[in-house]
Amino acid sequence: MKKIIFSGLIAGAVLFVLSYGGLYLAVKFFPGLFTSYNNPIFNSDGSRDMLFYMHAFIISFALSWFWDRFKSMFKGAMLLRGLEFGFVYSIVALLPVMWITFSSLDVTVATVASWFVYGLLQAIIAGLIFAKINP
């Protein structure tokens, strides 16, 4: 349990910096990619900002538990284990969620694809951290 929480915290801190830092830079340098967010389906009154910024830790703790439970199934070098973990999460969890999101919400393919890649990268980074500190 201690290992799950510790790994989750480390991964959460790393993902927090990389995810929101990356998002900030992407908005600054590629603003055209984000114009579709001016849409009423996205919360706009700031009331959920705290929840938005907690996401890095929510995904990290969930993945940390998942890693601890199934890490014996990911074999090979650290890099390979991290990559496989990211892909497994993306196929099992992200893909179906993105599918239902696109089918039910007024969002573009590009937006959903960017969320898929964003989640995949987060899971790979988390997988690499778990493979290093909780092998």
Next chain:
Amino acid sequence: MVSNKPVVARWVITRECALKVNGSTNINQFACIIPEYKGPDTLTLYKGTDPVKMSGSLALDVTTFDCHNRGMTGELRKVLKAKEFPNLIIRFISIDKYPDHMEPVKGIVTIELAGVSKRFEVDYKFIPDGPHMLTLVGTKQVNFSDFNITPPTKLGGIIKTKNELNVEFDLKVKVLE
């Protein structure tokens, strides 16, 4: 005995009126328009007064705002609380002088939006547009906050809409002296 009764002029507002709103976020600019007025309606001007007093108003349907982008259109209507307050009402109070020439004139209006009414000084341009026809172009920079509206933010505040909006209303009027 000399009467000081002001001379009344009536301006009939035609359907060919539009309201344009230009604004920006930190990632793009938007230009939205209410393309037509469902009037007609009449403005009354009392020419002997200084400034020239006006009465009459213009009610525009906020639910017809079009930003030429479905998401942005929906966003603006939501921010302006279009379901709750479907009308944007411009009430004409006065103009500095009766427009005999094309020179710019200032005037006072109140704008009611999202349930909040606020008084503004507006810059007018009057463009003759045929016999007894006049195009009246009013411009004013307003803020979302003037109407107790918080400019929308997205993605935890990473995308921010600026508070300022440039409003322009174009009225085509028929002048009845």
